[in-house]
Amino acid sequence: xxxxxxxxxxxxxxxxxxxxxxxxxxxxxxxxxxxxxxxxxxxxxxxxxxxxxxxxxxxxxxxxxxxxxxxxxxxxxxxxxxxxxxxxxxxxxxxxxxxxxxxxxxxxxxxxxxxxxxxxxxxxxxxxxxxxxxxxxxxxxxxxxxxxxxxxxxxxxxxxxxxxxxxxxxxxxxxxxxxxxxxxxxxxxxxxxxxxxxxxxxxxxxxxxxxxxxxxxxxxxxxxxxxxxxxxxxxxxxxxxxxxxxxxxxxxxxxxxxxxxxxxxxxxxxxxxxxxxxxxxxxxxxxxxxxxxxxxxxxxxxxxxxxxxxxxxxxxxxxxxxxxxxxxxxxxxxx
Amino acid sequence: xxxxxxxxxxxxxxxxxxxxxxxxxxxxxxxxxxxxxxxxxxxxxxxxxxxxxxxxxxxxxxxxxxxxxxxxxxxxxxxxxxxxxxxxxxxxxxxxxxxxxxxxxxxxxxxxxxxxxxxxxxxxxxxxxxxxxxxxxxxxxxxxxxxxxxxxxxxxxxxxxxxxxxxxxxxxxxxxxxxxxxxxxxxxxxxxxxxxxxxxxxxxxxxxxxxxxxxxxxxxxxxxxxxxxxxxxxxxxxxxxxxxxxxxxxxxxxxxxxxxxxxxxxxxxxxxxxxxxxxxx
Numbered sequence: 001x002x003x004x005x006x007x008x009x010x011x012x013x014x015x016x017x018x019x020x021x022x023x024x025x026x027x028x029x030x031x032x033x034x035x036x037x038x039x040x041x042x043x044x045x046x047x048x049x050x051x052x053x054x055x056x057x058x059x060x061x062x063x064x065x066x067x068x069x070x071x072x073x074x075x076x077x078x079x080x081x082x083x084x085x086x087x088x089x090x091x092x093x094x095x096x097x098x099x100x101x102x103x104x105x106x107x108x109x110x111x112x113x114x115x116x117x118x119x120x121x122x123x124x125x126x127x128x129x130x131x132x133x134x135x136x137x138x139x140x141x142x143x144x145x146x147x148x149x150x151x152x153x154x155x156x157x158x159x160x161x162x163x164x165x166x167x168x169x170x171x172x173x174x175x176x177x178x179x180x181x182x183x184x185x186x187x188x189x190x191x192x193x194x195x196x197x198x199x200x201x202x203x204x205x206x207x208x209x210x211x212x213x214x215x216x217x218x219x220x221x222x223x224x225x226x227x228x229x230x231x232x233x234x235x236x237x238x239x240x241x242x243x244x245x246x247x248x249x250x251x252x253x254x255x256x257x258x259x260x261x262x263x264x265x266x267x268x269x270x271x272x273x274x275x276x277x278x279x280x281x282x283x284x285x286x287x288x289x290x291x292x293x294x295x296x297x298x299x300x301x302x303x304x305x306x307x308x309x310x311x312x313x314x315x316x317x318x319x320x321x322x323x324x325x326x327x328x329x330x331x332x333x334x335x
Numbered sequence: 336x337x338x339x340x341x342x343x344x345x346x347x348x349x350x351x352x353x354x355x356x357x358x359x360x361x362x363x364x365x366x367x368x369x370x371x372x373x374x375x376x377x378x379x380x381x382x383x384x385x386x387x388x389x390x391x392x393x394x395x396x397x398x399x400x401x402x403x404x405x406x407x408x409x410x411x412x413x414x415x416x417x418x419x420x421x422x423x424x425x426x427x428x429x430x431x432x433x434x435x436x437x438x439x440x441x442x443x444x445x446x447x448x449x450x451x452x453x454x455x456x457x458x459x460x461x462x463x464x465x466x467x468x469x470x471x472x473x474x475x476x477x478x479x480x481x482x483x484x485x486x487x488x489x490x491x492x493x494x495x496x497x498x499x500x501x502x503x504x505x506x507x508x509x510x511x512x513x514x515x516x517x518x519x520x521x522x523x524x525x526x527x528x529x530x531x532x533x534x535x536x537x538x539x540x541x542x543x544x545x546x547x548x549x550x551x552x553x554x555x556x557x558x559x560x561x562x563x564x565x566x567x568x569x570x571x572x573x574x575x576x577x578x579x580x581x582x583x584x585x586x587x588x589x590x591x592x593x594x595x596x597x598x599x600x601x602x603x604x605x606x607x608x609x610x611x612x613x614x615x616x
Contacts, residue, residue, distance in 0.1 A: 061513075061514050063510065063513055063514060090516075091516045091517075091518060092516065093516070094513070094514060094515060094516035095514070095515035095516030095517075096516060099514070099515065100514040101511075101514075102507050102510055102511050102514065103507070104507055107506060107507040107508060108507040108508055108510075108511040109508055109511070110508040110512070110526050110529070110530065111508070111530065112529035112530045112532075113525070113526075113529060121517075121521075121525065122515050122516075125515075125516065125517065125521075126515075126516060177511070180511075180515065181515070
């Protein structure tokens, strides 16, 4: 994917394939995804619902449960292979080294427990540098919970520790989720649609917060979203997923300025632009293909305006130089 | 007091709750309240009618049974047996049911197949016949009765817990806990259990009444608490030979069963309404 020699990336996924057995047949949710996240970088993952972006990272977290199954490929994190890692080792990794915030913060907090309990339990389970002894340990975890809540900008953190999630607003719950995810200072944060359920103003605050903490703690971030604006603003690199495959990847600015895959171009055309309200929004015609019965050739073919004969054969990912790649037969021809 | 008022809306529910409380206090303070020794026989008072009847004596307000024992005192002491067995059996059953239901609903796989299979098998037996069979094997007695009833009673909370756990398992907060590296045991005990507790409490409160009826039934059949200990079920059985001449011997303990079970049912209905948000307007 890249031309420059680099130290081993923090996370590298190679040819990952994940399928779910359903009554209608085998759903190939992720089909040959390869990507890398380097230390300290922010990678944006863009795609429609069902494109496999959440499933890819659920696989990284080891959260795929039957009927889902990792059919092949490898996931390396910090020099270790995660596919087939034993459950106890995986549990120690989750939360401590890789943390993930799920799509909907309003339901990701347990309604029956105070937020303080939820964050201190994570600290007690994972943090290694807490003092010994039951009392001091609990007090230290509580203090660190308050520190984390301050870090994510929850006002009067001390007083809110004993509140229940329903006493928090949506934005505050999202902050709380981030505080919990970051409480053990993971090396990688996977934020799955961290702002989908939030007002735009709160969205910006939460994203700024993640960017700020990323800089402070030096961690890597994977931002899963369907909002290209968010990616443009916060991500160093971006990978676009379509029907379980990466169709384009590269440095964000270049990808957005000159997309090499018709799907990326289509996504960009379907975003309204405030500075040019006369520009018509062009939705991509057609629908995402059925993941049970995928065509052999390009998966975007039925919706593509540039379709051509070569598109009916399997299309591999093509390196385009400067860290860019696209899964399109026309990509080479582009300047 | 305001909270209690909210929990039990309606005058009937408050009355029922007061009646349940009265029965519990009565059972607890039985030695202080009972006018006579519940086991003391007096052949001169054999089948003596209640106080207000012609040959009655107000010292024995509800009359005496075939052995001349004071019925009121026996009812007061009998409340101990009924409430003790009702509460203990439901507590044991709920503890087992929570453990089995959580494991089956969260872990799925072979654990679920074993637990669900056991539940289906046990549900196939009529409850009373199952308990009668067990009592016949183990012999009568309070402890054996608790075991005989708990053997099957756990199925009720287990089904409820399993169903609720299946739903809770798919929630985002359980997924989030998994993503933060929580173990299965931790998720079952700390994430799932607090969220499914209210239906479990509702079921337990309803089941206490059912278990009290079963205890009375077993005692009626002579398989329960053994004489001279007073039990409402065996008191009803004792009087059934005299029902035409001395109706009070069976009637008063029967009324006691009816009143306690009815009160528990009405009160638990109110608890259920208070805990289930679907019933709130």
